[in-house]
Amino acid sequence: MQSFLQYRRFGAAARAQIDRGKAKANQANSTQSEPTSAVANEEVQQHIPRQSEANSHHGVNTTVDPESGRTVEEDGESIAGLPIHEVTTTQTRHSMRTALGHSLTGILARNRHAHEGQGGKVFVVDWEGPHDRLNPHNWSIPRRVGVTLQISLIGFFLTAASGIDATVLPQAAADLHVSQVAESLATGLYLVGMGLGSLIAGPFSETFGRNAVYTGSMAIFMIWIMASALAPNFGAQITFRFLAGCSASTPLVCAGGSIADMYDSIEKTWAFPVFAIGSFGGPMLGAVMGAYIGPSPLVSWRWTEWTILIASGLVLILVLLFMPETYGPLLLQWKAAHYRQLTGDDRFLCEHEIVDATLLTRLKVSITRPFRMLTEPIIMVMTLYITIVYIVLFTFLVGWPYIFEQTFSLDQGLANVIFVSMFVGTQANFLLVPIVYRITLKHLQGGKFSPETRLWYGMLGPSVLIPVSLFWLGWTAYSSISVWSAIFAVAFFGFAVAGIFICIYMYIIDSYEIYAASALTFVALIRYVVAGGMTVVGIPFYENMGTHYTLTILACLAVLLAPAPYLLFRYGHHVRAKSRFAVDR
Secondary structure (H helix, E strand, O other): OHHHHHHHHHHHHHHHHHHHHHHHHHHHHHOOOOOOOHHHHHHHHHHHHHHHHHHHHOOOOEEEOOOOOOEEEOOOOOOOOOOHHHOOOOOOOOOHHHHHHHHOOOEEEEEOOHHHOOOOEEEEEOOOOOOOOOOHHHOOHHHHHHHHHHHHHHHHHHHHHHHHHHHHHHHHHHHHOOOHHHHOHHHHHHHHHHHHHHHHHHHHHHHHOHHHHHHHHHHHHHHHHHHHHOOOOHHHHHHHHHHHHHHHHHHHHHHHHHHHHHOOHHHHHHHHHHHHHHHHOHHHHHHHHOOOOOOOOOOOOOHHHHHHHHHHHHHHHHHHHHOOOOOHHHHHHHHHHHHHHHHOOOOEEEHHHHOOOOHHHHHHHHHHHHHHHHHOHHHHHHHHHHHHHHHHHHHHHHHHHHHHHHHHOOOHHHHHHOHHHHHHHHHHHHHOHHHHHHHHHHHHHOOOOOHHHHHHHHHOOHHHHHHHHHHHHHHHOOOOOOHHHHHHHHHHHHHHHHHHHHHHHHHHHHHHHHHHHHHHHHHHHHHHHHHHHHHHHHHHHHHHHHHHHHHHHHHHHHHHHOOHHHHHHHHHHHHHHOOOOOOOO
């Protein structure tokens, strides 16, 4: 609905701008040239052959106006929709149709470059100015925040689907006649699907726009979730869960692009956390949503899927009604289409259309380029870091009963409700936003802003608190110690993992700019595939090693990576200077 209204607003703006351009072009055509002296006329005549010869090399036919001595471009065209008496070309350099293209604000008239194919002049459509109200960067803050919250809500429920099945492992395994380790594949394959699906997310959003990706992929996701709820056997269930994960990845990968569509560097300091903190809590509250479904005598364990289906349907309706398109190149493509329709001149094109990159070519780049990031030290360190974080987070989903049910004798529902503590911890990252914002603003005012500024989200506690919270949880998980100790440890872990997520994503986006999509695709692919595999390993890990040593091993890995934000803050600019893809400020 909002996209349709947006398209109509672009049409109205294009019509108003063309009316202004016509008036400007007619005024230029009606201006009479001043008489020239004999000497000046002679100089003009000497110049004409050279000018005509130069134009002939560019495929432009010119003649000389007998009265003014000016050259006139003969493109043999007329302006659609203009009465013939308004078309005056004898005293200008251009036909009325071409003059209109030159007179419109935000239109760059130029010849095609060699790599752009055959053809002469094109009118490249851009925003009408730096304050064009149709540009998403110039929308009001409430409108942009509203869009950001909708994207966060999409991410929340799609990630909630990754965690909710883990809460009904015993009941689902018994009903489908498989072991709990096998049933954990329902969570593991969902995560693997999210990783593999990220490879095709970017090209689809660059071809069809953000809204088409959000609505289309959510609709397909709902089909697979419904199929999973109705699955007659274990094989069907995990297949549909895998396909649901592939569909769920697309909106999550595109969310960073939507944020970049609307916010500048300083605004992203608070805008990206608004998206990330909300959506990152999905797996945690997903576990809470499914807490009492499994052991309930009133409903089947399959209601975990039905719950996600209903919630996703409500979000899809919200997005269809209120989500505007934010992808700038597509919006300019709409604008160019209105110009072509109103003028009948097919030379009006946005930069995105001049060289027509097909979906197939974009897919080829998106699938191959992320793997070229294997040589990037920054990408490898950050990928390893966030992969460890995700391994801990998602093995928690299947290891939760060993930590809370068996140790503290809590029932299945109450143990999963403790995930609320982790969610509250993630929301505490909002306390860091004003601190990091002031630091970023100070650096910008001093002209010293660099991507390393984003690392403050990790350095102000989260990097250290990941191993601290894991050691704390691992060695206080005794029945003789109050359960509240473990609950507080989980809250600090939630704060830490969300802070690291924000730190890594923002640092990569600002470090790689035009290559950020490929870099983030690689990060998403690795972390989800590895985390999905480790989720299946999680149950044997907790059973064989025990809660204390399992969490200790994970904490030791976190200790090795804890210095990463501090080291990159100190030496990151040297690393970027030697990189093939990173920007060097």
